[in-house]
Amino acid sequence: MRKLLLLGVVALFTFASPQKDSNQTKEIVPPKNLDPVYMLDVTKYPKFNAKIILKSGKEVVFSCPKAMFDFYFRPFDYPEYKVKEESDFKKLLVKDYLTGEWIDAKKAYYVFGSRLSGPKGDDLIPLKSKDHVNIYMLKYGGSRVLTFPDIKQRGYALIKYLDMP
DSSP states (O other), X not given: OHHHHHHHHHHHHHHHSOOOOTTOOSOXXXXXXXXXXXXXXXXXXXXXXXXXEEXXXXXXXXXXXXXXXXXXXXXXXXXXXXXXXGGGXXXXXXXXXXXXXXXXXXXXXXXXXXXXXXXXBSOOEEESSHHHHHHHHHHHOOSEEEEHHHHHHHTHHHHHHHHOO
8 A cells, every 4th residue: 555655646746847848047047127236126226236247148138236346256156157257248237326317336436334225235336427427426425535446456355345244
């Protein structure tokens, strides 16, 4: 009797399990509107959005600049995007917080330590010019203004520092 019951359970799991399609890929890519770093819906925070355009043509959209820099410094944590070296990044874009327009992340100014928080807490607020930095800091404050080379020099440690509770 036990053998018959065991045979029935094995048969049930064998025939009831979904068949794998040979055309399915093994990659797991987050849905288009989810940030791959924080898994946040990027449409909820449009003023903070950032994106990377890869050499392959794929666009990776982030909920905030901090998430973009996390991806930039540690692309190996996201193997589904197949980024092997810095030359795989075609363009890095952030939104100027005051105007909402897309700007080159490598030419932007970033305010650190302001009263404004991003979708995941402390963030680097991108602005396109020194005038915008001055206007922003009058309203929200800030302890330091960084450029892309400054952020690159500080590396991933800066991003982890911003993520601390």
